[in-house]
Amino acid sequence: MKGRTRRLAIGIPLAAALVLAGCGATHSAAPAPKPVAYVNGAPITRKALAERTSLYAFVAPQDAAAFRKASAQRSILQRMVQEHLIMADARRKKVTVPQSVVSAQVASASQSLVPGIYPTQAKEKQALKKNGLDQADLTAFLKSQIRVDYIVGRMAKPKPVTSAEIAAYYNAHKSQFATPETYDVRHILVKTKALAEKLLSEIRHGASFSKLAKKYSIDKASAVQGGNLGYIDPAQMVPPFAKAVVTQKIGQYGIVHSQFGWHIVEVLGKRPPGYESLSAATPTIQQTLQSNATVAAENAYVQGLMKAAHIKILLANSSKGGKKAG
Numbered sequence: 001m002k003g004r005t006r007r008l009a010i011g012i013p014l015a016a017a018l019v020l021a022g023c024g025a026t027h028s029a030a031p032a033p034k035p036v037a038y039v040n041g042a043p044i045t046r047k048a049l050a051e052r053t054s055l056y057a058f059v060a061p062q063d064a065a066a067f068r069k070a071s072a073q074r075s076i077l078q079r080m081v082q083e084h085l086i087m088a089d090a091r092r093k094k095v096t097v098p099q100s101v102v103s104a105q106v107a108s109a110s111q112s113l114v115p116g117i118y119p120t121q122a123k124e125k126q127a128l129k130k131n132g133l134d135q136a137d138l139t140a141f142l143k144s145q146i147r148v149d150y151i152v153g154r155m156a157k158p159k160p161v162t163s164a165e166i167a168a169y170y171n172a173h174k175s176q177f178a179t180p181e182t183y184d185v186r187h188i189l190v191k192t193k194a195l196a197e198k199l200l201s202e203i204r205h206g207a208s209f210s211k212l213a214k215k216y217s218i219d220k221a222s223a224v225q226g227g228n229l230g231y232i233d234p235a236q237m238v239p240p241f242a243k244a245v246v247t248q249k250i251g252q253y254g255i256v257h258s259q260f261g262w263h264i265v266e267v268l269g270k271r272p273p274g275y276e277s278l279s280a281a282t283p284t285i286q287q288t289l290q291s292n293a294t295v296a297a298e299n300a301y302v303q304g305l306m307k308a309a310h311i312k313i314l315l316a317n318s319s320k321g322g323k324k325a326g
Contacts, residue, residue: 037077038312039084044077049315052076054131055141061117061127070316077315083148085305090151097147105146106139156297161289169285170278177276180235183245184268186227188212189219189261196255196262203253209266218261231271241265 033045053076057064066072090096118124128134170177186209190196199212210226217223234242241263244256248267256263 036313036315037081038310038314039081040088040310042084044080044084049073049077049080051133051137052080052141054133055137058127058131058133058138059113059117074315077313081309081311081313082302082306083144085309086148086151086155086302089155089305090147093155095151095154097150101150102143102146106142109142109146152298152301153294156294156301158290158293158297161286161293165289166282166285167278169289170281174275177281179271179274179276180233181270181273182231182233183270184231185229185245186210186213186225186266186268187219187222187229187241188217188227188264189222190216190264191218191261193255193257193262196264200253200255200264203264209264 033043033047035043036046036049037044053067053073056067056076060067067076114121114124118127125135128138188196188199188209190199195216199207199216202212203209210228213223213227217227219227222229232245234246237245238258238260240256240258244254244263244265245267248254248265250267250269252267254265256265
């Protein structure tokens with residue numbers, strides 16, 4: 001299939017040119033690829049749609065069967081129509097994609113495929129072959145998707161997020177910023193009850209909790225902090241440990257058993273439930289709103305191209321978008 005994409009792009013125009021020129025050749029010729037859509041007069045062939053479906057099936061093998069359903073075929077074809085319009089708009093406006101961007105993202109995408117989806121390159125090659133593809137097809141596909149995404153990102157003009165919008169979002173979604181009651185806890189985790197009781201006795205007779213944690217605790221992550229776990233939500237603790245934390249008084253010691261071993265537990269303090277402040281929540285809200293604005297701007301850009309285009313869909317049971325071709 002090497003070079004297939006290029007042949008698909010020129011197959012119909014060349015055939016049409018020969019007919020219009022009154023070519024009277026009598027030798028038999030392969031039939032032109034049957035189109036499933038025309039975009040401003042340029043065809044998208046059934047062969048191209050089949051190849052794109054195979055590429056999607058390769059990239060997301062768990063959804064391979066779903067991609068071949070009629071509804072998915074219409075969605076894939078719509079994506080191909082949009083890509084055609086985006087690339088044509090980029091050519092008109094002389095927008096190019098830096099090769100460094102394409103190379104870096106192709107490398108990143110390749111790493112997500114192996115070992116992200118396929119355990120080895122050999123398995124990847126087998127899957128390509130199974131889908132009637134080769135490495136050149138995959139590379140061309142990845143490059144095309146990277147270029148399309150880059151161009152849409154350049155063309156779309158999202159509005160900047162204002163402080164008023166951030167405040168409005170915070171007030172309308174305040175429950176998202178609720179903070180639970182948390183407890184400042186430290187512990188020493190050991191394997192036996194006898195050792196836990198021995199260490200607790202030493203603590204009550206003046207031994208340093210922090211030093212004993214560093215020496216004896218098998219929870220190495222907290223041991224280096226003197227057993228300190230910081231402020232934690234009981235919902236994130238194993239049940240026996242959570243119950244001890246909630247019921248113990250501040251400054252009180254206790255021993256509790258969990259699946260991890262025996263814990264000497266001390267509650268140092270607690271914070272009541274409340275809400276994250278607007279200033280603390282602002283970075284998260286700004287990221288959310290800016291992401292929403294970017295998606296809206298990108299959709300508006302693509303829809304604008306669709307509305308201005310002459311699109312004729314020939315795929316059965318497919319809804320038409322944009323202007324009908326005359």
